[in-house]
Amino acid sequence: MPHPFDPGYFDEPFRALASEYPGADVYPSDQFRVEWGPIFHRGRLDGSARVLVIGQDPAQHETIVRRILVGEAGRRLQGLLAKLGITKSYVFINTFLYSVYGSVKTKTKKDTRLIDYRNLWIDALISNGQVEAVLALGSAADEAWQLWKKTSKGKAFKGAYAPVIHPTYPESFSKGDKVKLAEATKRLLKNWNGALQQLKSVIVHPDSPTPLLLYGDIWADGERPQVPEIDFPAGLPAWMHEQDGWARRVGKDDLEKRRSIEIRVPKGIVQ
Amino acid sequence: MPHPFDPGYFDEPFRALASEYPGADVYPSDQFRVEWGPIFHRGRLDGSARVLVIGQDPAQHETIVRRILVGEAGRRLQGLLAKLGITKSYVFINTFLYSVYGSVKTKTKKDTRLIDYRNLWIDALISNGQVEAVLALGSAADEAWQLWKKTSKGKAFKGAYAPVIHPTYPESFSKGDKVKLAEATKRLLKNWNGALQQLKSVIVHPDSPTPLLLYGDIWADGERPQVPEIDFPAGLPAWMHEQDGWARRVGKDDLEKRRSIEIRVPKGIVQ
Numbered sequence: 001m002p003h004p005f006d007p008g009y010f011d012e013p014f015r016a017l018a019s020e021y022p023g024a025d026v027y028p029s030d031q032f033r034v035e036w037g038p039i040f041h042r043g044r045l046d047g048s049a050r051v052l053v054i055g056q057d058p059a060q061h062e063t064i065v066r067r068i069l070v071g072e073a074g075r076r077l078q079g080l081l082a083k084l085g086i087t088k089s090y091v092f093i094n095t096f097l098y099s100v101y102g103s104v105k106t107k108t109k110k111d112t113r114l115i116d117y118r119n120l121w122i123d124a125l126i127s128n129g130q131v132e133a134v135l136a137l138g139s140a141a142d143e144a145w146q147l148w149k150k151t152s153k154g155k156a157f158k159g160a161y162a163p164v165i166h167p168t169y170p171e172s173f174s175k176g177d178k179v180k181l182a183e184a185t186k187r188l189l190k191n192w193n194g195a196l197q198q199l200k201s202v203i204v205h206p207d208s209p210t211p212l213l214l215y216g217d218i219w220a221d222g223e224r225p226q227v228p229e230i231d232f233p234a235g236l237p238a239w240m241h242e243q244d245g246w247a248r249r250v251g252k253d254d255l256e257k258r259r260s261i262e263i264r265v266p267k268g269i270v271q
Numbered sequence: 272m273p274h275p276f277d278p279g280y281f282d283e284p285f286r287a288l289a290s291e292y293p294g295a296d297v298y299p300s301d302q303f304r305v306e307w308g309p310i311f312h313r314g315r316l317d318g319s320a321r322v323l324v325i326g327q328d329p330a331q332h333e334t335i336v337r338r339i340l341v342g343e344a345g346r347r348l349q350g351l352l353a354k355l356g357i358t359k360s361y362v363f364i365n366t367f368l369y370s371v372y373g374s375v376k377t378k379t380k381k382d383t384r385l386i387d388y389r390n391l392w393i394d395a396l397i398s399n400g401q402v403e404a405v406l407a408l409g410s411a412a413d414e415a416w417q418l419w420k421k422t423s424k425g426k427a428f429k430g431a432y433a434p435v436i437h438p439t440y441p442e443s444f445s446k447g448d449k450v451k452l453a454e455a456t457k458r459l460l461k462n463w464n465g466a467l468q469q470l471k472s473v474i475v476h477p478d479s480p481t482p483l484l485l486y487g488d489i490w491a492d493g494e495r496p497q498v499p500e501i502d503f504p505a506g507l508p509a510w511m512h513e514q515d516g517w518a519r520r521v522g523k524d525d526l527e528k529r530r531s532i533e534i535r536v537p538k539g540i541v542q
Contacts, residue, residue, distance in 0.1 A: 010281035018505035037508035234289035237308035259536040
């Protein structure tokens with residue numbers, strides 16, 4: 001059985017972008033987990049992407065597989081794109097190359113070196129004119145997009161743009177409160193329905209044409225599909241792309257937690 | 272500062288080899304840690320390799336970075352190649368795609384599916400006629416080479432071949448006994464000196480021509496150089512290629528140890 005994979009950063013300009021990137025001088029280590037290295041993207045770099053998504057920052061699963069949006073947020077996004085008929089022709093980058101630690105200072109967000117590098121990625125992903133729509137997940141991603149839109153290439157872009165609520169906003173907002181979680185989920189899905197209605201007619205080259213089926217008030221079956229194997233680097237085991245929860249930051253204090261990631265093969269795989 | 276990296280399995284036949292590989296039906300899970308996925312190679316896949324090295328099997332650091340021979344064995348090998356003037360024009364594969372768990376049964380070693388797949392890699396790496404010498408690390412690798420030599424392409428290969436003692440044989444042989452460790456290290460270095468004398472004149476296209484400097488009885492300064500950054504996938508942090516010891520199998524029993532790898536950023540990197 002073949003295992004399709006993402007070949008990564010072979011062709012220019014992606015090879016250069018994955019070789020020369022901002023480090024701790026641009027992403028200060030009191031605001032970012034720079035010690036785990038940058039994580040660049042997920043999806044198509046071959047010019048076939050019809051939808052560009054800007055996310056926020058990578059977390060621990062992303063750190064291990066070296067691709068972004070591979071956990072719960074990624075599955076929810078995968079479901080949103082599927083409702084638009086986009087099952088493979090997408091590409092994602094993040095606002096930030098490194099995982100946010102605490103919060104990001106305004107001065108950091110405005111650092112032209114950070115912005116210019118990110119704009120090079122957007123330039124590269126938009127340049128062939130195939131991208132029909134751009135989605136931004138959360139406010140930091142929206143800001144990133146607005147900064148690119150001010151550039152000359154940004155001004156020339158004619159595709160659609162939809163800023164949406166971040167896929168895991170309900171969890172971060174509700175902090176374990178089930179009532180708040182339900183409310184926030186409903187709010188998110190309503191927001192996403194707005195984006196679906198806006199973008200449906202804009203996506204004129206879907207991978208799998210499909211009638212528009214809006215979200216209800218809760219996540220329905222099939223609305224959080226798996227991240228496809230083809231989005232991961234070669235040779236990763238199935239459990240790394242079929243689920244998340246297998247990577248945790250462990251340790252007795254904040255410093256130890258910051259220094260460690262424990263990977264555990266899910267139950268039932270090793271006997 | 273640019274961070275050169277290994278772009279991996281983009282061109283054929285490597286793209287196909289990294290996509291369709293033997294699984295647990297060929298590598299039984301009582302003999303291999305198949306649950307962590309296959310790990311294919313380290314080094315040049317662009318036809319520039321002058322030396323092909325066959326190692327044994329990957330361990331925990333290899334599992335995280337998805338390249339082989341990146342730990343202590345890799346550094347010792349790097350030093351051996353440097354004495355031949357080979358600092359970048361090399362490529363390594365392993366006898367086994369997965370980490371050995373316990374020991375490998377003869378029936379498994381003789382499985383034609385295992386052998387045929389490995390032979391496809393050797394075919395691909397030898398095919399352009401640039402490889403001047405082949406090294407096998409340990410007896411399993413030597414057996415792998417002999418099996419390839421029986422094929423029609425193997426019979427046609429005119430380069431040199433040197434089977435050597437595995438780079439971490441002294442540690443596995445001595446099991447913590449310092450006297451045995453010193454003896455085994457001396458034995459290994461003597462064995463490696465033999466290979467150096469055999470291969471020195473064979474490597475006619477070294478990267479950095481250098482006079483032959485044989486090993487003494489112990490590892491000398493500079494004989495275990497770092498694995499170069501260019502051998503790792505894009506974006507990995509410096510500590511992942513500058514040292515090892517940052518990945519451990521943890522857990523209270525054998526099953527838990529098999530299921531877990533803990534990664535810890537070395538001290539002094541996160542404040």
